[in-house]
Amino acid sequence: MSSTDPDIGHLLSNPSGDKPATGRRFAFWLLPLAILLGFALIFGLLFRDRLLPAKAVPVAHAVGIEEALENEIPQGETTAIHGDLLFQASGWVEPDPLPVKVTALTDGVVEEVFVYEGELVEKGDLIATLIGIDTRLERDAKAADLADVKASFEAHCTGTQTALKQMDAEKAQLAIAEANAAEAADKLQRYERLTSGAIPADEMQKVRYDHTRSLAEIDNINARIAGIAENLNKIAFEVQAIQARIQKAEIDLEKAELAHSRTRITAPINGRVLKLVSAPGQKKMLGMDDMDSATIAILYDPRHLQVRVDVPLADAAGLGVGQTAKIRCNLLPDEVFEGEVTRIEGSADLQRNTLQAKVRIKNPNGKLRPEMLSRVEFFEIPPKSEGSGKSEISSAMGVAVYVPDRALSGGSVWICDPETSRAESRSVTFSEKKGGLVRIDSGLRPGEWVVLDATGVRAGQRLKPIFND
Known part of the structure; x- marks a missing residue:
């Protein structure tokens, strides 16, 4: 082997041969x-909240209790009278009884839209137009x-007037011809009474x-x-046919005008x-x-609305x-709407194990x-009250919020957000206590989760609510 062999050169420069291999393995795992x-x-x-244990705390719902104030209602006036609260359920607002669709009554392509979602319109306002040059x-x-x-x-x-005038002229000619014929007949009779030879034969002829x-002229005029007369009868039948054509043409024109008017869609x-289902250039x-x-x-x-x-x-x-019912919406938490059950669906929902009802909202916002x-x-x-007095006692119902007294800490309470399970301190004002409950006048809404024991709880801390109603 020559001294320039790469393997021998490497061995000569690094006799041990271990340290560079270890460095490469370390760089490979890094x-x-x-x-x-x-x-x-x-x-x-991302998941530190779920990895860290949440603090278990006892919570209870803020209870909305209706309190009645007795008022004297004059006879003839009405007010909503509620009995005992039976149950509560969630629902969704919808049009009462049904939404109304604005429909294009002819095929076409949308040319322009004049309204947007959420916009108020009046009956007859222009909603959209279709391309109407063909109509x-x-x-x-x-x-x-x-x-x-x-x-x-x-x-x-x-032509009828002309024929009638011709008829009048022919009748005048007939009268003249009849007069001439009468004159010729009289002359012929007088000549025939004369003795033979008194009138030359040529004159007699x-x-x-x-x-x-003259008789032939009468026949000709007749x-x-x-x-x-036959022409007038023909004209009369043709007039009837033309009148029928006029009626058909008027109907065709009315249909064409109707089709053209339907290119303008109004409210x-x-x-x-509620919803737009069209845009310029969209076909309908x-x-x-x-x-x-x-x-x-x-x-x-x-x-x-319902x-x-x-x-x-x-x-x-x-x-x-x-x-009777009362309706609350998260959009308007401080407003309560009077309602009335108007319909109950004919079948239940098997999957949800529920029965759907429609509740009309009286005087909706x-x-x-x-x-x-x-x-x-x-x-x-x-039950309806008996008697016909001039006035009656009715209850004007108002909702007061109550929480257990041990949830109150000074002038505040701790609540647990139902969506995030985070702790939040809420300043409240309260008035009276009764039966272990405190009446909250402001700062709290019915149904919120109130922490009963806030020892060691800090703002924003994740909680594990344990309900104690």
């Missing part, structure tokens, strides 16, 4: 180790056809010819009169745009299977049409929107 450490760091940052040309063509048929009718009417010619009701087909293939927009009346409530079957026995989550409280229907 990159995967760094990647694993990076993943572990990211995992720890406009069709309407103009039908209008021209109608004008042509009407011109034919006028021409036939003029001429008188006979004049009488025959034939012309009969022809004019059928006063309401708010009336005969398609897709139920929204011809829909331009969906409207609803914001003055008529809540679609899924009532658990365990509570559904207490449902009844006409039942303009800020409410469909599909907003709501909480509905159903009350027992109280």
